[in-house]
Amino acid sequence: MSDTCGRRRYLKTAGLVSVVGTAGCLRLQSGSENGESEQENLLELTPQWEKNVKRLLTADNDFFTGISSVTRIASDGTTVFTAEDIESDHHFNLLNGKQNALFVDDSGVYVGASTDSREGGRLYALEPTSGQRRWMIQEPEGGLHDNIRSPTRHEDLIIYNSFSTGAIDDNKSTIKAVDIETGDNEWQIEFEDEIDTQVLPIGDYLFVGDSDGVKQYEIETREIINSWDQFLGLRDFVAQDGILYTSVGLLQAISIETGERLWSIEPEDGIATRATVGSEAVFYGTETGYIQAYDKENGDQLWETRIPGMIRNPLAYTDGVVWAKTRRGDLIAFGEDDGLQYYVDQFESDYTFAILDGILLESSSNTAYKITER
Numbered sequence: 001m002s003d004t005c006g007r008r009r010y011l012k013t014a015g016l017v018s019v020v021g022t023a024g025c026l027r028l029q030s031g032s033e034n035g036e037s038e039q040e041n042l043l044e045l046t047p048q049w050e051k052n053v054k055r056l057l058t059a060d061n062d063f064f065t066g067i068s069s070v071t072r073i074a075s076d077g078t079t080v081f082t083a084e085d086i087e088s089d090h091h092f093n094l095l096n097g098k099q100n101a102l103f104v105d106d107s108g109v110y111v112g113a114s115t116d117s118r119e120g121g122r123l124y125a126l127e128p129t130s131g132q133r134r135w136m137i138q139e140p141e142g143g144l145h146d147n148i149r150s151p152t153r154h155e156d157l158i159i160y161n162s163f164s165t166g167a168i169d170d171n172k173s174t175i176k177a178v179d180i181e182t183g184d185n186e187w188q189i190e191f192e193d194e195i196d197t198q199v200l201p202i203g204d205y206l207f208v209g210d211s212d213g214v215k216q217y218e219i220e221t222r223e224i225i226n227s228w229d230q231f232l233g234l235r236d237f238v239a240q241d242g243i244l245y246t247s248v249g250l251l252q253a254i255s256i257e258t259g260e261r262l263w264s265i266e267p268e269d270g271i272a273t274r275a276t277v278g279s280e281a282v283f284y285g286t287e288t289g290y291i292q293a294y295d296k297e298n299g300d301q302l303w304e305t306r307i308p309g310m311i312r313n314p315l316a317y318t319d320g321v322v323w324a325k326t327r328r329g330d331l332i333a334f335g336e337d338d339g340l341q342y343y344v345d346q347f348e349s350d351y352t353f354a355i356l357d358g359i360l361l362e363s364s365s366n367t368a369y370k371i372t373e374r
Contacts, residue, residue: 045369049077075357081131112148135183263299285311
């Protein structure tokens with residue numbers, strides 16, 4: 001893919017949603033330090049609008065931000081709503097990956113709130129355009145259910161994980177399903193040994209990730225029909241186009257329909273991030289400062305590229321372009337097909353940012369930038 005073709009492909013498809021991790025205070029200038037070679041950026045960031053933001057995610061084609069409140073923002077900077085009806089000892093978990101507690105679709109905004117006290121966590125259901133509270137679930141007190149994570153939807157049910165991260169011997173996760181309109185409990189699955197589990201409904205099945213691997217439940221009966229043993233730790237799995245991707249120790253692809261491992265790879269450099277799936281490839285960052293890309297179909301390595309620093313946050317993907325943030329604050333963009341570098345800049349202090357409809361919104365300067373071709 002040529003330079004021109006690559007960046008035109010990005011700009012043409014910049015309307016797709018992507019979420020990025022955290023980085024540093026943006027300085028809109030090219031360049032490098034510590035001996036890296038300099039090259040002209042093929043993309044640039046142009047200020048568009050300002051908005052006060054803390055933590056950032058994208059969902060249902062909008063930005064979401066907040067800790068003690070939840071604000072929904074359109075990509076043109078319009079505030080759709082701000083929901084502030086939450087007590088001060090709870091905070092919303094608008095976080096990346098497995099720790100996230102936000103799910104949004106046309107039925108509503110479902111967001112979990114945790115607490116540092118021994119009160120229970122809460123799950124809020126908000127109307128999608130007004131932010132008005134439909135219902136709120138209060139988990140039991142006592143310190144065993146002070147966290148809410150991984151809300152998702154299956155038909156007329158909202159399914160979520162209720163658990164505690166405290167140092168209590170009998171901590172355990174409970175997967176709960178509640179009525180989408182009333183919040184009434186319909187069923188639950190309790191786990192004796194697991195704490196932080198990930199929940200994902202696909203068709204008639206519920207996939208649950210825990211520290212030991214991934215289990216497949218039939219939703220109607222709540223019976224386990226398949227399982228894949230692999231230590232996941234705190235890293236989540238990713239599902240796309242009928243394939244599960246896991247990235248702890250091994251990078252592997254598993255068929256959801258058959259349960260067959262389609263391919264697996266054990267990189268010598270170690271995997272530092274969860275898998276990020278593009279249209280043609282699967283990406284991750286290594287412990288030694290590389291980004292590697294593998295063919296989705298067969299696991300063949302497509303390319304790898306050295307970056308100036310370690311990666312801890314998940315890579316982000318907008319159609320045709322991979323975005324990476326290094327531990328020291330660099331923001332780098334690469335072409336999916338060949339790893340061609342489109343953009344690099346040095347950042348200063350930590351901040352949160354997200355990309356939607358060709359707009360990069362970041363929290364250090366509370367500014368949204370349009371991503372364009374130079």
